[in-house]
Amino acid sequence: MDRAATGVRGLDDVLHGGFPFPSVVLIAGEPGAGKTTLCMQTLFEGARRGESGLYITAISEPVDQIHRYMAGYRFYDRSLVEEGLIKFLDISSLLLKEEHEGGGAKAALDFAMDFIRKSGARRVVIDSITPFSFTFAEPRGYRRFLHELFIMLKAMETLTLLVAEFSPDETTNPENYMADGVIFLYLQKTEVVDIFKPAIQIRKMKGTEHTKDILRLGFTREGLRIL
Ligand SMILES: Nc1ncnc2c1ncn2[C@@H]1O[C@H](COP(=O)(O)OP(=O)(O)OP(=O)(O)O)[C@@H](O)[C@H]1O
Numbered sequence: 001m002d003r004a005a006t007g008v009r010g011l012d013d014v015l016h017g018g019f020p021f022p023s024v025v026l027i028a029g030e031p032g033a034g035k036t037t038l039c040m041q042t043l044f045e046g047a048r049r050g051e052s053g054l055y056i057t058a059i060s061e062p063v064d065q066i067h068r069y070m071a072g073y074r075f076y077d078r079s080l081v082e083e084g085l086i087k088f089l090d091i092s093s094l095l096l097k098e099e100h101e102g103g104g105a106k107a108a109l110d111f112a113m114d115f116i117r118k119s120g121a122r123r124v125v126i127d128s129i130t131p132f133s134f135t136f137a138e139p140r141g142y143r144r145f146l147h148e149l150f151i152m153l154k155a156m157e158t159l160t161l162l163v164a165e166f167s168p169d170e171t172t173n174p175e176n177y178m179a180d181g182v183i184f185l186y187l188q189k190t191e192v193v194d195i196f197k198p199a200i201q202i203r204k205m206k207g208t209e210h211t212k213d214i215l216r217l218g219f220t221r222e223g224l225r226i227l
């Protein structure tokens with residue numbers, strides 16, 4: 001099986017070389033747990049290896065702001081962006097346009113899928129999937145949409161990282177079942193009062209052996225790394 005190196009120190013060892021390729025991997029976790037950073041590291045790692053990447057933002061953060069924040073990390077290489085090896089797409093305005101139930105989500109998805117195909121990207125990030133759910137009044141409508149989304153993504157020759165804004169306690173959300181892989185990012189409370197430690201768990205990764213232990217994570221200038 002082909003692998004896509006993650007760029008996160010320690011994670012490739014645990015995954016025996018990286019994320020299985022192609023696959024759709026959910027990156028879920030609470031605010032500030034490192035979701036965007038992990039995805040960016042993987043995009044830049046790919047670009048350094050000549051694999052084109054596409055980062056799609058859906059409401060959470062405008063593109064300029066993402067560049068500003070990511071420029072603080074050593075893995076951020078402006079020249080890879082300037083060369084067009086990593087592209088950025090903001091679908092927030094499409095998502096917010098809502099004529100009917102789920103209309104914004106469907107319009108944004110169609111536009112994004114078309115852009116992915118034309119860009120020829122090997123690695124794709126959607127950050128995040130959560131705002132899509134807000135365009136549906138009924139959970140059933142959102143589930144149907146997710147089903148359609150995963151069918152489309154799984155048919156592509158890409159590594160797709162889907163960011164999800166929910167806590168790792170929510171283990172039975174439909175996204176967790178539909179994805180090929182699930183990574184949970186935590187800010188764990190320790191025995192010492194008021195001390196929180198970042199951590200990561202590979203909850204699921206089809207096609208590969210891996211530990212299911214919760215592993216300590218470090219936030220460094222190189223990005224995330226397993227300690
Ligand atoms: N240059 C840096 N060096 C070390 N750590 C940093 C650096 N820049 C940011 N951080 C840490 O990364 C955290 C943000 O991580 P990130 O944006 O990846 O989280 P997230 O899970 O995407 O959050 P959100 O749900 O808000 O989008 C900050 O709160 C800070 O703790």
Ligand SMILES: [Mg+2]
Nearest residue numbers: 035036037060
């Ligand atoms: Mg984020």
